[in-house]
Amino acid sequence: xxxxxxxxxSRYGTPDEFKAFVDHLHQNGIxxxxxxxxxxxxKDAHGLARFDGTCLYEHLDPRRGENxxxxxxxYNFGRLQVSNFLISNALYWANEFHADGIRAAAIDSMxxxxxxxxxxxxIPNMYGGNENLDAVEFxxxxxxxxxxxxxxxxxxxxxxxxxxxxxxxxxxxxxGFDYKWNSGWQHDFLHYMQCDPKDRHLHYGDLTLxxxxxxxxxxxxxxxxxxxxxxxxxxxxxxxxxxxxAKCAHLRTAYGYLFGHPGxxxxxxxxxxxxxxxxxxxxxxxWDLAKQNERAELQTFIKALNHLYTTQPALYEWDYIPEGFxxxxxxxxxxxxxxxxxxxxxxEETLIFVCNFxxxxxxxxxxxxxxxxxxxxILNSDASEFGGNGRMNGQVITSCQTQKDHRGNxxxxxxxxxxxxxxxxx
Numbered sequence: 135x136x137x138x139x140x141x142x143x144s145r146y147g148t149p150d151e152f153k154a155f156v157d158h159l160h161q162n163g164i165x166x167x168x169x170x171x172x173x174x175x176x177k178d179a180h181g182l183a184r185f186d187g188t189c190l191y192e193h194l195d196p197r198r199g200e201n202x203x204x205x206x207x208x209y210n211f212g213r214l215q216v217s218n219f220l221i222s223n224a225l226y227w228a229n230e231f232h233a234d235g236i237r238a239a240a241i242d243s244m245x246x247x248x249x250x251x252x253x254x255x256x257i258p259n260m261y262g263g264n265e266n267l268d269a270v271e272f273x274x275x276x277x278x279x280x281x282x283x284x285x286x287x288x289x290x291x292x293x294x295x296x297x298x299x300x301x302x303x304x305x306x307x308x309x310g311f312d313y314k315w316n317s318g319w320q321h322d323f324l325h326y327m328q329c330d331p332k333d334r335h336l337h338y339g340d341l342t343l344x345x346x347x348x349x350x351x352x353x354x355x356x357x358x359x360x361x362x363x364x365x366x367x368x369x370x371x372x373x374x375x376x377x378x379x380a381k382c383a384h385l386r387t388a389y390g391y392l393f394g395h396p397g398x399x400x401x402x403x404x405x406x407x408x409x410x411x412x413x414x415x416x417x418x419x420x421w422d423l424a425k426q427n428e429r430a431e432l433q434t435f436i437k438a439l440n441h442l443y444t445t446q447p448a449l450y451e452w453d454y455i456p457e458g459f460x461x462x463x464x465x466x467x468x469x470x471x472x473x474x475x476x477x478x479x480x481x482e483e484t485l486i487f488v489c490n491f492x493x494x495x496x497x498x499x500x501x502x503x504x505x506x507x508x509x510x511x512i513l514n515s516d517a518s519e520f521g522g523n524g525r526m527n528g529q530v531i532t533s534c535q536t537q538k539d540h541r542g543n544x545x546x547x548x549x550x551x552x553x554x555x556x557x558x559x560x
Contacts, residue, residue: 135206136171137181139223142231148473149231156232165234168227172220172276174206175239183207191216197257203250211244212268221276228284235288236280238311242295242382244269270309274417277310288312290354316353316397319344324361325389328372331470331493331552338467340389341491345459348396352454355392356400362413368406379521382408382428383552386435386515386522387491393439393449394476394487396459406436431521438520440558442513448485451478462486462502462539469494471549473501473539481505485512486557490549495525497550502539506556508532509545509557518548525550530560539555 142152156166175191178182182191192207193199201208210216227233243249248256248264259267278287290302291309294317302308326340362368373384393399405414407424423429438521443449452458463473472493477484484504490496503509509531516522529543538544546554 135174135176135204137176137178138220139455140226142329153231166232167235167237167288168231168233169239170224170227170236171239172209172224173238173244174201174204174208176206179381185406191219192376195257197251197255198247201250202255204243205215208243210268211266211272217272217275220272224276224280225283228280228287233287235290235312237290237292237315239292241273241291241293241300242297244273245293245297264480273309274304278304280329281310290315292317293446294318299351312352313398315358315400316344316351316355317358318347319353319355319395319397320357320361323388324357324372326368326491327384328374330374331491334470334491335467338470338550341472342461342464344395345461345464348459349454349456353397354400355395355397357392357402357405358400359402359413362402362409365411365412368409369402370410371412378408378426378428382432382521383515385432386520386553387489387554389436389439390487390513390515390556391472391489392444394474394485394489394554394556396453396476398453399443401436404550407433418461428521431519435515438513446485446558447478447480448476448482448483451483452476460504462504469496470498471496475504482559484559487554488547488549488557489554490551493551495551500536500538500544500546500548502537502541502544503533503559504541505559506535506543508560511547511555511560512558513556514550514553515555516553522553525553526556527555529552531557 142149159166175182179355185191189199191209193210199208224236224477227236244249245266246264247266259265272543280287280289289311290313292315293300298548299308300314301311304310322340322343326334326337357369370381370385373381375381375384404419407429410420410423424433458477460475460477462475463471472489473486475484475486486503488501511527514526516525525548527547531547533543533545535542536544
């Protein structure tokens with residue numbers, strides 16, 4: 135929780151040194167998004183609590199001014215001074231330090247008057263509901279001003295409720311954020327990945343559920359810090375298997391599916407090389423692990439996924455348009471196989487993802503294809519350079535007029551166990 139909203143911590147240097155750091159990153163093609171928490175603030179005497187001896191920033195009534203679940207105070211968003219203080223602060227980091235965006239934390243705790251509270255600990259709004267109307271207006275005003283004053287910078291919401299249109303346009307009753315973290319997807323998908331492969335068919339719905347609401351918001355897909363703290367273990371440690379090789383195979387499959395799924399991508403630090411221990415702010419990451427073969431190969435796979443993402447318009451051009459995604463096979467629960475297509479405005483850019491979440495290979499796996507013609511595998515997580523066993527589809531695959539997956543044309547490929555392969559029509 136922040137105490138000095140306009141003061142970068144001196145533990146890491148001066149404000150000018152932070153500016154130089156951001157500038158250095160920009161010169162090397164790296165953007166900077168800052169984590170920012172306007173939802174609540176701590177009770178520390180050196181913070182904003184009873185700043186001038188009165189409840190200047192918070193409500194006097196603790197039923198409005200405190201969050202008992204977090205042990206923090208809640209801003210009085212209805213006061214123009216408080217609203218201006220926070221909006222000016224967001225602009226401060228963007229204008230003075232050239233941040234490329236803001237990730238606003240715990241937006242759901244702002245939107246609901248009863249968030250983290252029991253009966254009798256909160257006061258309904260003027261209409262008798264639990265919506266914090268002042269916070270809603272503050273958020274809309276914040277996004278309106280921020281986008282006007284810092285064109286091109288992004289606003290990202292961490293919001294884990296079902297509040298509608300978090301990323302909707304302001305003139306369409308939305309809150310005006312550019313993106314929303316997809317907390318539900320990461321929870322469901324990691325639950326599926328933690329299962330033993332022989333039991334995954336019982337939880338196949340965790341794989342497909344996300345597409346039912348994928349276009350309700352402009353989502354960021356990924357595995358955040360929230361899933362690797364407080365006893366939840368690292369993403370690497372969540373994976374089944376007794377060896378690092380086995381766990382890395384699961385991770386490669388998970389990351390391949392992540393990059394194929396609609397939505398922007400996000401990995402928390404260390405996940406790109408298989409950080410073993412749960413994250414804590416008290417010690418550094420296990421950087422030495424990155425030098426080990428299977429971890430270095432996992433990093434190589436992440437590089438390949440990033441290259442694929444930036445060179446294939448089908449993975450980003452229609453991210454938030456339903457026409458950009460099509461299920462080919464989402465009913466093979468017993469085999470734990472998913473097949474889907476990603477598309478762009480150019481039909482020849484279409485990609486097909488074949489994901490095998492089982493430890494069983496398919497020597498002749500048949501799948502329907504959107505178009506007749508020749509296909510080539512452009513990425514396979516089982517490639518030896520990524521730490522796999524090299525069971526690839528190394529030649530042109532020509533479709534035949536055999537019906538499969540409700541399509542008139544199909545191809546047959548080798549599908550390695552615990553792998554993702556990406557096909558493109560040539």
